[in-house]
Amino acid sequence: MAVEYIYPDYEIVRDYDRCIVCRVCERQCANEAHEYLSDKNKMVADNAKCVNCHRCVSLCPTRALKIVKSDHTFKENANWTGKSIKEIYKQAGSGGVLLSSMGNPENYPVYFDKILLNASQVTNPSIDPLREPMETRVYLGAKPERIERDEKGRLINNLKPQLKLSMPVMFSAMSYGSISYNAHESLARAATELGILYNTGEGGLHEDFYKYGKNTIVQVASGRFGVHKKYLESSAAIEIKMGQGAKPGIGGHLPGTKVGEDISKTRMIPVGTDAISPAPHHDIYSIEDLRQLVYSLKEATGYTKPVIVKIAAVHNVALIASGIARSGADIIAIDGFRGGTGAAPTRIRDHVGIPIELALASVDQRLRDEGIRNNVSIVVAGSIRSSADVVKAVALGADAVYIGTAALIALGCHLCRSCHTGKCNWGIATQREDLVKRLNPNLGYKRLVNLMNAWKHEIKEMMGGMGINSIESLKGNRLMLRGVGLNEKELQILGIKHAGE
Amino acid sequence: MKRVYVNEKWCLGCHLCEYYCAFASTNEKDMARALKDIRIHPRIRIEEKDGISFAVSCRHCDEPLCVKGCITGALTRKDGIITIDRNRCIGCYTCILSCPFGAVSPSEDGAIQKCELCIKTAGGTPKCVEGCPNGAIVFEERGE
Amino acid sequence: MREGMFRNISGCAISGIFSKSGKRFSGKSIIDSIAVMHERSNGLGGGFAAYGIYPEYKDYYAFHIFYESKSAKKECEEFIEEHFDIINLSKIPTRKVPAIKDEPLIWRYFVTPLPTKLADSQLDDKEFVVKCVFRINTRIDGAYVFSSGKNMGVFKAVGFPEDVGRFYRLEEYEGYCFTAHGRYPTNTPGWWGGAHPFSLLDYTVVHNGEISSYDANRRTIEMYGYKCTLKTDTEVIAYIFDYLHRKIGLTLKEICSVIAAPFWSTIESKPQKEREELEYLRNxxxxxxxxxxxxxIVGFEGGMMALNDRLKLRSMVCGEKDDMFYAASEEAAIRVIQNDLDRIWSPRGGEGVIVTLEGGKA
Known part of the structure; x- marks a missing residue:
């Protein structure tokens, strides 16, 4: 018998006093962790198969189930943690690269949690959003450097193409392939109802969703999957994906098993073939090449749509952003190292890139120092978890944020980080038909709308407290922020004072 | 009037509707206590084959064959809802034979049982609808 | 702690008087007006802007400068001589007022840019002046240019405004427009440069309030070469005016639609042309x-504008009598100098009231 080196991380605990043997856990677990013993009329579980996704827990009608962390342990060792040991067992067994999903879960500082917001007292009234207008509308795109007037002296609208958002939040790029049809539909419909945008990711756009084009950002990535004229034309904006926060410097890989009829058509690749996005764009080896692609896309769409360039937050992000701001791009999207993914090599996900808060602060300041901040809008991503994170990001200098993980959580994701297995029990990160149908977009889109409306209310409350009644007066308003427990260097990079100062 | 409609597109075949239905007809507050160690007799049933599944319960037909066939007058249709008077039912099962949907079934005590839209118990939204995790069973007004 | 080292926020009183016919009148009226609102200041700053007061030097930039030391003066004058032709220089006349203490050296220079320097800089003369003013204020320790326009001047100090007015002998000046400010800062800087009005070239701003958008505005305007050395709201507002009016070329009305923009819901209810223009400006x-x-109250060459924030969270009243226009934080401050008004009204939030000289510039 083989040696089983790894003891399961989680245990499925069943309260047999409450289990009515309805078997919903068994039916709903794609990992087949639950089993019905007909001779004993009893449910049992195999902990080794559990990924801790909570599908069974959430559907159990009598709350007979819970998942707990195993107390099985290695001998205590502050250096060789259980995690390190298990990873070595895995690799010694498989000889392969470790794969993970979703964002970096390691214990790096979360700067958003070390920044506090201001509120008005005495010298300046706070504003009650229930009584006074409180505006969250944002336009993304380059702002003009000068005005122009017609012969009668009237102002001419010389703005380049703009994106209008009802609030400074968009759904970030998640491809059809990495997530399901129903997840895409939920995002598209929610974005449309909310007056914001969602992003196709690099997997092309299913024909059914062309009708949501006004609220769609289409992505052009290194694999160029699904890119054609109609795809570009049906969008509100085009995003060139240079990098992703979860895996800066590497490409993507959608296994052939996920490439069914529909995805094959949408991505324009044969059924069952692996969809491999190269690490770089092979026509972009430098900034001048990027400029060519930006203008090719603008040319192809008659200069009617803003072009976004998305990069991962890496060490010299400010310099890169400065280059992009001069490349003709209208919007720069920066994805921090906590950004999510459907699959990434664990070492890359956990060890490459920098926090979005620091990247944002340095990019915003750099572009201002160079006097080109208004050439571009800045959109940040990489673990925006709440409306407070949105407000802090805007005050640091962002025009808007992208949310990916938060949107998926609204759709039911429990962050089990097993997307790469393709067996998402919540119907999100899977292409298996029986699993995909578990996400009913009629319910899903409504949950996204609810989440965004809730955040919008909270954003208004926080702005009102600061005496600000329009979001543009919050943008880059770093005096509204104070750091707690940050050192001088961190404060300097963030451009904020310490609490009490 | 509002009716229960099912959509096989969203039915996961999880059978939870059956358990919520069975629970609704007990007077217990706690589902575990109500359904522990018993065999349930729900008024809604999941039909499934070849990966397709959907829930079936009484359609509350405008011209109900069950009511027509009932020899004791135990089944009546009032305000669009077909209900059963268990005291009058003699268990002849004519209704079971005549229902084209198979939505009527024998109960444990000999009388028949069928969906009565939870009007006798919960009121408001039928429990199968509330308990469906995927919106596959809805309770709504539709143009007839 | 000195002004500029921290963000200083304050409540205040403001007043402005303007003669549309360009008739010049004494600075006494503005002192009387601002004195009525004594309660709105706390003695930590007062000041005035006066337009049309230097007709004999109207083609020259009038620099009013505070010096903290003789060495600062020497250094600054060397700089000015290097860049400008100095037509006239003198101490600004003052009188002893017990309440006004610790006065710096206060000098006035009428200057014009040296043609060679101006040509070398490839700037227009206004931009050249602005650059030089920033140079002095940020690089020469102890020197501070607090007024730099033509045919106008700012007079300010630490004290109650009526004392400041007497200190500067303001009643001896005659102009077509005066604005005034009494300050109620929440901190005690005690630095003369921090008093209002704040000015750049002929733009002067007196301001009551605390803007919540301060750092957003500051970081934006600094991108265009302005340096916010005082960290006061007023300074930022003055630079925004200078930028939008002089550099971008927006009209005053358009500027109101930028800085106190109508709500989107209001904009959407406007006819198409107007809506598009307002949308453009806001975006x-x-x-x-x-x-x-x-x-x-913004003063500029040949005009004056009174403006409230878009929610009208601060009081402001306007009045008219014949060719005279008045604006003040309180009605009493107008009535004390002109009780027989043709019209008195309270402008709505975001609605700029703009008056200019009849027949163009003074």
Missing amino acids: AFASLLITGPFSI
Whole structure:
């Protein structure tokens, strides 16, 4: 018998006093962790198969189930943690690269949690959003450097193409392939109802969703999957994906098993073939090449749509952003190292890139120092978890944020980080038909709308407290922020004072 | 009037509707206590084959064959809802034979049982609808 | 702690008087007006802007400068001589007022840019002056240019405004427009440069309020070469005016639609042409929207404008009598100098009241 080196991380605990043997856990677990013993009329579980996704827990009608962390342990060792040991067992067994999903879960500082917001007292009234207008509308795109007037002296609208958002939040790029049809539909419909945008990711756009084009950002990535004229034309904006926060410097890989009829058509690749996005764009080896692609896309769409360039937050992000701001791009999207993914090599996900808060602060300041901040809008991503994170990001200098993980959580994701297995029990990160149908977009889109409306209310409350009644007066308003427990260097990079100062 | 409609597109075949239905007809507050160690007799049933599944319960037909066939007058249709008077039912099962949907079934005590839209118990939204995790069973007004 | 080292926020009183016919009148009226609102200041700053007061030197930039030391003066004068032709220089006449203490050296220079320097700089003369003023204020320790326009001047100090007015012998000046400010800062800087009005070239701003958009506006305007050395709202507002009016070329009315922009819901209810224009202004200059309470009076060559924030969170009243226009934080401050008004009204939030000289410039 083989040696089983790894003891399961989680245990499925069943309260047999409450289990009515309805078997919903068994039916709903794609990992087949639950089993019905007909001779004993009893449910049992195999902990080794559990990924801790909570599908069974959430559907159990009598709350007979819970998942707990195993107390099985290695001998205590502050250096060789259980995690390190298990990873070595895995690799010694498989000889392969470790794969993970979703964002970096390691214990790096979360700067958003070390920044506090201001509120008005005495010298300046706070504003009650229930009584006074409180505006969250944002336009993304380059702002003009000068005005122009017609012969009668009237102002001419010389703005380049703009994106209008009802609030400074968009759904970030998640491809059809990495997530399901129903997840895409939920995002598209929610974005449309909310007056914001969602992003196709690099997997092309299913024909059914062309009708949501006004609220769609289409992505052009290194694999160029699904890119054609109609795809570009049906969008509100085009995003060139240079990098992703979860895996800066590497490409993507959608296994052939996920490439069914529909995805094959949408991505324009044969059924069952692996969809491999190269690490770089092979026509972009430098900034001048990027400029060519930006203008090719603008040319192809008659200069009617803003072009976004998305990069991962890496060490010299400010310099890169400065280059992009001069490349003709209208919007720069920066994805921090906590950004999510459907699959990434664990070492890359956990060890490459920098926090979005620091990247944002340095990019915003750099572009201002160079006097080109208004050439571009800045959109940040990489673990925006709440409306407070949105407000802090805007005050640091962002025009808007992208949310990916938060949107998926609204759709039911429990962050089990097993997307790469393709067996998402919540119907999100899977292409298996029986699993995909578990996400009913009629319910899903409504949950996204609810989440965004809730955040919008909270954003208004926080702005009102600061005496600000329009979001543009919050943008880059770093005096509204104070750091707690940050050192001088961190404060300097963030451009904020310490609490009490 | 509002009716229960099912959509096989969203039915996961999880059978939870059956358990919520069975629970609704007990007077217990706690589902575990109500359904522990018993065999349930729900008024809604999941039909499934070849990966397709959907829930079936009484359609509350405008011209109900069950009511027509009932020899004791135990089944009546009032305000669009077909209900059963268990005291009058003699268990002849004519209704079971005549229902084209198979939505009527024998109960444990000999009388028949069928969906009565939870009007006798919960009121408001039928429990199968509330308990469906995927919106596959809805309770709504539709143009007839 | 000195002004500029921290963000200084304050409540205040403001007043402005303007003669549309260009008739010149004594500075006594503005002292009387601002004195009525004594309660709105706390003695930590007062000041005036006066337009049309130097007709004999109207083609020269009038620099009013505070010096903290003789060495600062020497250094500054060397700089000015290097860049400008000095037509006239003198101490600004003052009288002893017991309440005004610790006065710096206060000098006035009438200057014009040296043609060679101006040509070398490849700037227009206004931009050249602005650059030089910033140079002095940021590089020469102990020297501070607090007025730099033509045919106008700013007079300010630490004290109650009526004392400041007497200190500067303001009643001896005659002009077509005066604005005044009494300050109620929440901190005690005690530095003369921090008093209002704040000015750049002929733009002067007196302001009551605390803007919540301060740092958003500051970081934006600094991108265009302005340096916010005082960290006061007023300074930022003055630079925004200079930028939008002089550099971008927006009209005053358009500027109101930027800094105190109508709400989107209001914009959407407008006829198409107007809506498009308002949308354009709000979008193109989004970062210059000013939120939070303010009432301001902006003085400039040949005109004056009174403006409230878009929610009207600060009081402001306007009045008219024949060719005279008045604006003040309180009605009493107008009535004390002109009780027989043709019209008195309270402008709505975001609605700029603009008056200019009949027949163009003074």
